Amino acid sequence: MSRGRRASARTAAASDGLPAPCGEAGAAGGSLSLEFALTVPLLFVLVMVVFNAAMLGRDALLVQSAAREGARAAAVTDERAAVTLAADRALGGRPASVAVVEDGDLVRVTVTMTSRVAGLGVELTASATARAEPVRER
Secondary structure (H helix, E strand, O other): OOHHHHHHHHHHHHHOOOOOOOOOHHHHHHHHHHHHHHHHHHHHHHHHHHHHHHHHHHHHHHHHHHHHHHHHHHHHEOOHHHHHHHHHHHHOOOOOEEEEEEEOOEEEEEEEEEEEEOOEEEEEEEEEEEEOOOOOEO
């Protein structure tokens, strides 16, 4: 059978609603389905990894910001409650521990928070140091 007759036979079979002969269009469609079935889960995992990395980065920035806010508050007051409140506000109410250490005229605030990323608890810690004001409120 010549090449032209095979093409016309294939076209006639497709227009009659009959399946394409085995080994021609059917094999290509099956490999595309397999490639799609293998690619979609990998893309989903990749998107989830990027999303969780972004959430971890956001939490790390929040902890650093809370440490800075706590250090600013500690520089102008001796009240630990004011320092903790400033750090809590920066964290948006997320639970964290706040430690304040005074060393001469420097005040160091360390904030530690556990971030939930992909069901795992990742501990994030940040510190900030500020020079205490000469006349601090009591």
